Amino acid sequence: MASSGAGYDLSASTFSPDGRIFQVEYASKAVENAGTVIGIKASNGIVLGVSKPLLHKMVVPSTCSYKRIHSVDEHAGIASTGFLPDARQLVGRAIDEAANWEDQYGVKVPPEVLADRLGYFMHYYTLSGGLRPFGASCVIGAYDQDTKQYKLHMVEPNGSAASYYGVATGKGKQAAKTELEKLNLHKEPCTVDEAVKHIAKILTMLHQENKDNEGKPLEMELSWICEASKYKHVGVPKARIAEVTAWVQEQLEEEDDDEEEAMEE
Amino acid sequence: MLPAAVPSRQHTVQPMVTGTSVLGIVYDKGVLLAADTLLSYGSMAKAQNIPRLHVVENTVIGASGEYSDFQRILEILKAKALEETTTSVMDSLYTEESGMTAENTWNYLRMLLYSRRSKFNPFWNELLVAGKDLKGKPFLGSVDKIGTTVRDNFIATGFGAYLAMPLLREKWRPDLTEGEARALLEDCMKILFFRDCRASPRIQLAKCAYDEVLVSEPYELDTAAAWQAEAYRQSVGELEDDGGW
Numbered sequence: 001m002a003s004s005g006a007g008y009d010l011s012a013s014t015f016s017p018d019g020r021i022f023q024v025e026y027a028s029k030a031v032e033n034a035g036t037v038i039g040i041k042a043s044n045g046i047v048l049g050v051s052k053p054l055l056h057k058m059v060v061p062s063t064c065s066y067k068r069i070h071s072v073d074e075h076a077g078i079a080s081t082g083f084l085p086d087a088r089q090l091v092g093r094a095i096d097e098a099a100n101w102e103d104q105y106g107v108k109v110p111p112e113v114l115a116d117r118l119g120y121f122m123h124y125y126t127l128s129g130g131l132r133p134f135g136a137s138c139v140i141g142a143y144d145q146d147t148k149q150y151k152l153h154m155v156e157p158n159g160s161a162a163s164y165y166g167v168a169t170g171k172g173k174q175a176a177k178t179e180l181e182k183l184n185l186h187k188e189p190c191t192v193d194e195a196v197k198h199i200a201k202i203l204t205m206l207h208q209e210n211k212d213n214e215g216k217p218l219e220m221e222l223s224w225i226c227e228a229s230k231y232k233h234v235g236v237p238k239a240r241i242a243e244v245t246a247w248v249q250e251q252l253e254e255e256d257d258d259e260e261e262a263m264e265e
Numbered sequence: 266m267l268p269a270a271v272p273s274r275q276h277t278v279q280p281m282v283t284g285t286s287v288l289g290i291v292y293d294k295g296v297l298l299a300a301d302t303l304l305s306y307g308s309m310a311k312a313q314n315i316p317r318l319h320v321v322e323n324t325v326i327g328a329s330g331e332y333s334d335f336q337r338i339l340e341i342l343k344a345k346a347l348e349e350t351t352t353s354v355m356d357s358l359y360t361e362e363s364g365m366t367a368e369n370t371w372n373y374l375r376m377l378l379y380s381r382r383s384k385f386n387p388f389w390n391e392l393l394v395a396g397k398d399l400k401g402k403p404f405l406g407s408v409d410k411i412g413t414t415v416r417d418n419f420i421a422t423g424f425g426a427y428l429a430m431p432l433l434r435e436k437w438r439p440d441l442t443e444g445e446a447r448a449l450l451e452d453c454m455k456i457l458f459f460r461d462c463r464a465s466p467r468i469q470l471a472k473c474a475y476d477e478v479l480v481s482e483p484y485e486l487d488t489a490a491a492w493q494a495e496a497y498r499q500s501v502g503e504l505e506d507d508g509g510w
Contacts, residue, residue, distance in 0.1 A: 069358060071351045095352045099344055223358055233351075235358030 013129040027157035030135030031082035036170035039139040041152040045192030045226025046141035048079040049199035052219035073098040075143045077233035081170040082136030111142035115153035115161040123159025172206035192226040200244045276386040280331035284317045285463045286425030287327035289393045291418040292446035295474025296395040299450040302483045303465035318471040324367040325471040329423040330390035367396025371406040379412025391422035424461040429453035
């Protein structure tokens, strides 16, 4: 659906004749070309996962450099993708919103409020000709201590925020969304442990399907909020990630074998 | 003609709801703090079961002076702790250790209190900070409302500086055991109850030792025996031949 902007795409404050703001759409393109992010709201927790394409071998591949999942408060975290410096600005804004809410009202910011505030902020940058929209999407996972519920939201470059059972964005979002729909999360939520496995499996599959990634190891960042993490947003324990990675390898090999058998028949 | 509006006061000139002394002592394995649980409103005993020793990360802070300022200081420290441990740290998805020790909390409080005093709007408190220093050794320090900092093996704020410090100076040794330190502090708290009009016998202790930071529930000091002292039961005039002069 590539259409030429033909002069209507020079500024975020201009509509095209068919009612589109091209600058905002171009910002979404930045997100579509970046690493995949998947979030799942389980019955007893939230899991966020990011696939980090290894930029080049001189970059130190630990979570310290170009960290993609950030804690916004004890009870909330954001996994972002797109133009990474823009994403970092958004995370900084979310941190400020959360700290401000706690300072004023004495309680942790409710997840919906955090998502709304971030949405307002991102939307503001789509209103003026002098500013450009943020080229990043944020997936927000948070726990509401009052209602004892987990909430998953995604905020996009146009400023829209919605709550999700499962969400994917970034390069592999189409394939990831198909896989998530197969899981039927909207009818029957899975558990947090299953969610970790699903996300790891989907991210690994997407990584392997891309021929360019032949021989390159997958860098994954996984974080969760659940009872085991004391309802705080922390990284999924490294031991668990190792287990799950091994499980994913087995699963994919089995599926490959099954496919081969099916083809032979 | 409407009367002109009186400008509202922009700077603290006097404390309203106050706490009295806080005592601290370093013993062989850590630090002990003691404070009573009374909040006074001038000469009125306003609230009698209010904790004046609070834990922030792995540090205990005790405050005397204006209680509302102490509450604000605690809010500020909690927000700082959130930044240090959750939102700024590069590795925070996996970090369990906090970067905030008692020593750097003490330094941060110094900056906070000194900058407020420099604007003639002080936090009207004297704070004791207890925990570990940057090298892991037991740490006890104080910060007052004008930003003076003191680090020592035993410190007392408020009236304690006059009544308790002499006792602490006399009895302190570097190899005090926890039991001895506790007995010493309780003795000082009793003296303070007897002689400080704004003190109460309901006290609370806090301990920072090894890796544990604990604050006790408030309990009453046993002062009944003291009222039986000879001097209270017999007038001094009858005690000696010369009438006690």
